[in-house]
Amino acid sequence: MDDTPVPVDDPKPQGKGRPTPKRRDAEGRRRQLVSAPKDRKEAYRQMRAKQAAERDRARRGMLAGDERYFPARDKGAARKFARDWVDSRRLPSQYFLPFSLLILLATWVPWPMSVRVQVLNAVIVFGWPVMMIGVVFTSGYVAWKVKKEVAAKLPNESLKGVGFYAAMRALQIRKLRFPPPQLLPGGKPVPPKK
Structure with a gap:
């Protein structure tokens, strides 16, 4: 038997500093009263309220x-x-939806017949093709550039679908993007909402 005293600055503490609680006391503290619903309708109401709160x-x-x-x-x-x-x-592609709406509105306005023919010709010959070429080139550039940047900055991350994801986000109107943008154009953080 070792009779040497334990030093005061011993790194291993002796015990936990309090007695171990009895099992029935510990279980009693963990128990909570459960209010079971009276019927199925009440159970559904509670379930819907819980799901709504979670959503x-x-x-x-x-x-x-x-x-x-x-x-x-x-x-x-x-x-x-x-x-x-x-x-x-x-990016030019983020203006795709507003430009499409503008083109559609221009074709629906009841112009005089001579103006209507010129508007339709301008839309069909110039508007739609320019818009589609711009969207295709911008989407391709965004997909290529983002994949290249991700490969350089995050080498352990999977590149699968990242370019398409970025291209589709670039097509959306900024205010309708989800998840909401965290950066403003230029790279500054979005100020918190009041």
């Missing part, structure tokens, strides 16, 4: 940029890089 929490998390709540297609460092790359630039 609301997930929605707030997604809008705040919390990646835990993102769908699988938006998760990962490569996808975040692609989103930030697209959001920090003004």
Whole structure:
């Protein structure tokens, strides 16, 4: 038997400093009263309320940029890089939808017949082809550039689908992008909403 005293500055503490609680006391603290629903309708109401609260929490998390709540297609460092790359630039393809709407409105306006023919010819011969060529070239450039940048900056990340993801994000109107942009054009962070 060793009778040497234990030094005061011993790195291994002796015990945990409190007695171990009895099992029935520990189990009693863990137990909570469960209020079971009275009938099926009440059970459905409780379930719907719980699901609505969960959806609301997930929605707030997604809008705040919390990646835990993102769908699988938006998760990962490569996808975040692609989103930030697209959001920090003004690209011609982001004006595709507003330009399409403008062209459609121009063809629906009840112009006089001579003007209507000229408008339709301008749209068919010039408007749509220029817009489509611009979208195709911009989308190709965005996909190529983002894949190249991701490969250089995140070598361990998978490149599968990153270029297409960035190209599709570049086609969306900025205010309608989801997840919401975290950067302004030019690369500055989006100011928090009040």
